Amino acid sequence: MSPLSRTTPARLTAPATVKLPRLPLLGLAIAYIAFGLFMRDPWKTDDVVGLATMLTAVRDGGHAWLLPQVGHLAHAEEGPLITWVGAASMWLFGPILGDITAGRLPNLLWFFITTASLWYGTYLLGRRPEAQPLALPFGGEPTVRDYGRMLADAALLLLLATVGILQRVHETSEIPAIMAAQAAVFYSLARMLDRPRLGAISLGVALAASFLVRGWVGAIPIMLGSLLAFHPKSILWTRRRWGALSAALCVAIILAWWIPATLSSEYWIRNWKLWNIDNYALPEVGDLLRTLRDLPWYLWPTWPFALLALWRWRAWRYAPHVWLPLAMLVCPVVLIAFTDEPSDAEFILLAVPCACLAAFSLPTLRRAVVNTLDWFAVMCFSLTAATVWLGWVALNFGFPAKIARNIQRQTTGYVPEISWIAVALALAVSVSWIGLVAWRLRVRPTALWRGTVMSAAGLAATWILLVLLWQPPVDYARSYRKVSAELAEVLAHNVRPGECVRGLGLGNGQRASFLVFDDLNFPYDNRCTLILQQTSRSSLRDGTAAYSDGADVLWQGGRLSDRSEVFRLLRVPPTPAR
Incomplete structure (x- = not known):
């Protein structure tokens, strides 16, 4: 039976695909990524480590460009791509914007690649005949273009509504970059259906990028997903000869880094190989239970709709709009079970395919189900916004007292300061959210994207409120700026000519x-x-700390918000010459 002879589960009319205005969509995306990216301290650990590798490359040059370093520490983890892009941005824009701000500019690039690739990939799949809704007896079904655009908009909005990625896409780490590489692979596979040469070239580049971002740990799930996409029952099977071009290009790009890297530092490469190997382990019950606990929250609200899409489109499982995102989803899910202590770096590879699948569930849903997503978003994010304001009032004015005491325990030593500009902006965001809810109540739009708009806008509004109202205490709790300044002053007064300072037990984030x-x-x-x-x-x-006896303690300090961690500057006798 031809796939097109089956009954499609998608049923909707043209009014359901009315165009979402481009300016609000663009404004939402810009606000989502811009707030929380700039004008804050680097946070430990991944955020500040990424910046440190970029700074080391710019300041030290040489092999620090080829092999990421954190000062004297060989950062033999992940890959060099975010260091290259970030260091280049610092070199170009650092004198104007400052090194930290310049190092964060590539996050805009990763975000653009992710969102554009997801949008265009979903658009290409949504325009295909297998994905089209049921033709109505007297007409009135949406046009192919409008239908594809509606699905692409919904996929983008669902990605922006995904709770788990929110903080991580604002960090200067490998996580936003690996998501961008996977999204580019997804787009390339969809592009190969109609323009195989262009798709094959972009696929090879994207696969190589996944390796250069996060080594084999990041590349294997994406590469296996790409191979699975060429299943013999998939339409991509007819494009399999173009896979040789993708593979050759991918290998060439990887070798262009691997060969000089191997010749440059055997120590770095050896430790990098060990890091890749140590990331995998046999499944453990504890890790599996933690993953099952965390993933539903991380992928909310897309995962229920992604599962629903797989069920509703089960007779079309090898159609490109189902099989491509499913292939990109299955391999990371399986490999998570064999990952030692899986975390956000693994979970984020599920966000893009889940958003795409969830979008294709929308045309199969009854109006009441779509309205459920709509109203859940209104209630949930109105509550979270109110909670952000309540916590801010407790932090700054001590009421309610119980909440204020709980906050003080987490921010010991913090002295609240009110920025009235930030408060005014937060009020404007709150009023905008209330206005959007009022618009939803008054207009009652029939467009299928209405629920996804409320979800994405609600999460973005909550995030922006957190950034505006809570950034100072969060910086206080997660930043080492004050400790570093205090240590720098102590070193300036205690380091003698010809003396050096070595680290002992320093974590990567602290270093x-x-x-x-x-x-x-x-x-x-x-x-x-x-x-x-x-x-x-x-x-x-x-008395179990090293040098508990026999060393002069010149300084002792730490963050007041951390009840355990402490730093000491010690002077010890010179090591006898051998």
């Missing part, structure tokens, strides 16, 4: 923070008589 904020770099040299030690207060109390 990166001191480098980013005050250009403090700590070598691995046992001859150094000054030691910056990171330990815990409990270790100091029970």
Whole structure:
């Protein structure tokens, strides 16, 4: 039976695909990514480590461009691509914008690649004959163009509504870049259906990018998903000969980095290989249970609709609009089970395919179900916005007292400061959300994207309120700026001519923070008589911390918001010459 002879589950009329105005959609996307990206401190760990590798490449040059470094630390994890792009941005725009702001500009690039690839990929799939809704006896069904555009808009809005990716796309880490690489692969596969040469070229570049972003850990799920897309029952099977071009281009790009990297530092490459291998492990019950607990929240609200799409389109499972996103979804899901302590870096590979599948569920739903998504978004995000305001009032005015005490325990030592400009902007955002809800109540739009608009706008409004009202206490709790400044001042008064300071027990995030904020770099040299030690207060109390005896403590400090972590600057006797 021909696929087109089956009854399609999609049923809707032309009014359901009325065009969503481009300007509000663009404005929502810009507000989503811009707020929380700039004008804040780098947070530990991934956010500040990414910036540190970029700064090291710009300041030190040489092999730090080829092999990411955090000062003297070989950052033999992930891949070099975000370091290259971020360092280039710092070199170009750092003198104008400052290094930290310039290093964050590539996040706009990753976000653009992700959203554009998802939109165009879904649009191409939505225009195909297999995805079209049932033709009505007397006409009135949507045009192919309007239907494809509606699905693409819905997929983009559903991605913006995905709860789990919200914070991570604003960090200067590998996570936004690996999502962009996967989205580009998805678009390339969809493009190969009508323009195989262009699709094959972009597929090869995107696959290589996934490797250069996150090594084999990031590339394997995407590469396996690409192979699965060429299933013999899929239409892409007829384009399989173009896969050789993609593979050759991918291998060539990877080798262009791999060969000089291997020749440059055997130590870095050896540790990088170990990092890739150590990321995989046999499934453990604890990890699986944590994943099952976290994923539903991470992928909300797309995962229920993605599952519904697979059920409604089950007779069309090898049609491109179902099979391509499913192939990109299945492989990361399976590999998560074999990942040692899976986290956001693995979960984020589920966001794009889930958003695409969820969009294709919308034409199969009854109006009441779409309205349920609509009203859930209105109630949920109105409540979250009110909660953000309530917490801000408690933080700054001490009422309600119980909430204020809970906040103070998390921000010990923080002195609240009110920025009335931020408050005014937060009020404007709140009024805008109320206006959008009022519009929904008054106009009652029939367009199928109405629920996705409310979900995406509600999450964006909540995020913007958090950024405007809560950024100072969050910076206080997650940033090392004050500790770094205090340490820099102590070092300026205590380091003697010819003396060096080495680190002991410093975490990657802490080492990166001191480098980013005050250009403090700590070598691995046992001859150094000054030691910056990171330990815990409990270790100091029970005397188990290194150098508990026999060292002069020149300084001790840490973040007041962290009850455990403590830093000490020690002077020890010189190591005897051998």
